[in-house]
Amino acid sequence: MQQNQQHASLWPNKAARLKLFGSIPSVSGEKPVEAEGMHDLQNVQHDFLFALDQVGIGNLRYPLIVHSTLLPSTMTTSARFRLTTSLSQQSRGINMSRLTEQLELARQNGLSDRLDDLTTLTQNLARHMQQKQAELEVEYDWYYERQAPRSGRLGLNHAIARLELNHTMASALHVKATLEVQITTLCPCSRDISEYSAHNQRGRLTIEIIPANGLLPDDWKERLLEVAESNASSIPYPVLKRPDEKHITEQAYENARFVEDMLRLSAADLYEIEWISSFQIQCRNEESIHQHDAVGSITYSRTSAYSME
Template sequence: MSAANLPDTQNNADTRQIVIDKVGIKDISHPITFIDRDGNKNPTIGNFTMTVTLPEHVKGTHMSRFIEILNDGPCEFNSGNFDKIIDKVCERLESDTAHITLDFPFFRKKKAPSSGVESLMDYQVTLYGILNQGTSEVMIKVVVPVTSLCPCSKSISKYGAHNQRSHITIKARVVKGKTLHLEDLIELAEQKASCELYAILKRDDEKVVTERAYDNPAFVEDLVRDIAVGLNANDNIDYYRLESENFESIHNHSAYALIENNKY
């Protein structure tokens, strides 16, 4: 039997009259290229979840078309062009609603503060794309690991102060027609922390980062408030959700703070 004569069961009518909100593929790995602030192309591996809404009268969606879209050409993204793949999904899947989530590690070369030795620092990034009834939105999320040092511990101790590694998570919606640079979010979080992290540190670097953290103590509340000031001033963002989790070194729990702001 030729392919043209094979039955297409998923195109049959469905009589249960129930809309499926999301149907598609989940957790598929595919090579991508992330375009950074300077236009450099950074190859990495993306993990995609791609779905559409299925009308009540259609039995099934065309799962293979999601994969075909990824294999159509180079998957090159930043926050300014991610909506194009959402449009393509809606067109190819014949739907007016689509959701795409793309997770990937982003590597950034950093120089240690004293020795200047270079190493790659990794950040976990997520791009979200939604198209619903002709209206699209793109959001970007990044988890930035930093150091935080406790102001209270510093003020009450004769010497030293407890510090910990913290995760700053910024999820921001990009203003339509704008590009939100990932590096801007990373740098904002690192600048407001007690100290940023590096993959490689020599002895003289360890001295610098230890003293820098001691000179810049910050509660979890300070971290989110200081970063929120910068996010509020960024005209490329119209909504954000900002979290800080400090993995306490003297407690068996984390300190946590969240700020959410729909700017417009």
Template structure:
């Protein structure tokens, strides 16, 4: 018995479609690097474009492609998520002979062990998104992979800190005779004393295009984000640790603009071998503590543009 292939029949409409496929199918991802196994659940989405002549895509090929590549990882483990995402995207395009573009997206949370002064190690969870796009160009398939990861930190406000320094200076100056202080002594006191300001938890995100001949270390990206802020957030803080963290943050005040530019510098310095045409997006959002709004900054550029601006700075 031959079943009808409805998808291959002629479309009743004269419009092509950019993306047709499946969305948010949950699978387990398994990464093996240096004998260390990382597993986490992730949502996958897979799409192809559809020419105007056809009624529909063969939808079952999309989840089948995802499952086939994940099954393959059981026998041939991958050490980097971008590697199997690139494979997924190219396999998907090859299974849809009528398509010119295939996209696969992976959205999950990775838990990474990082050093901790008090406990030795601690776990931190980081949202991660990976997108692979394969496109037919002149009888060849070109695939681009973009990896996005987020991390949190603390930013102390430089503006409020300067206002508080002026306020403290005024208060002490009014009492200089009582405490036998001159202007130099007052300045020295203000230089060593912790000065109040408002602080906020910040979310930093880094999206980077990864060329097919290179891989990337997630921890390196996380460090770039966290080290671009006033201080790092911690899950567990004893009283002495909390005091130290707050002091460090207030000694290193930053606007979201500062943090975004710090990220740009660290990306340029950290990836000297990345091609000029690879794209980067840097984002910082401060969850404001004294305003009803949040503060936000973004930088989007190619590595070439970042390097040119870095040389001029």
């Protein structure tokens, strides 16, 4: 300690060290340093050839309160935001700092993943930016308790939730909700042709829905999670003991599923949920006996000519 102090006394002071590593004095200029005297390029009005559909900020990480009917009922997670507004042909640009200002004000008021909170934020973006349209996208990890099927041991699983809101002065709010869920699938063909055993894999089911009239129930995440997990061969668990592993291994064997099966079974469940206007499901299985994935998708809308009946 004493030796270090002796060496330190021989070092140059802080200012000299910064100068040694390249710092230079500030340059005094003639341009204003207060906002009132600065030229506001964003607010220049002229004919700038085109109006813009969207302009703003993306990949912004910010805290978000997540509500759930599963435990934990409330938690704060890190969310990824994209905030944009339209831009008229006569305006040069937008004041992007106002977007983060509105997000921070919403956080101070308890911003959560409930539709009412996100709708208010989206409307405020359009109003404070003085634009006709605003869009908000937020993606976040939703954690929920999962209990092992035999031992009852608890842990947290997670799914990826995403909400997209489009607010336009002249029309109703447009909402899209997505949940990405991990599942387990066991190959029916492998089970059918083998004397014993069958290969299985981790799958990923992505369910994207548009609710009727832009109305999304508070338990939408839980409803989509149930659709994904109830149709899978089995599901992943955070904590498993040997009796649990035996149970889910046998459960997967008893409920073999192709990618095609997962898509059709999940589509049938979504079709029966009256508040869902349209949906798209994508399934991706990370094959354990191939270097490629098995993939598939299905899209359905109640307003289209296609019928599932």
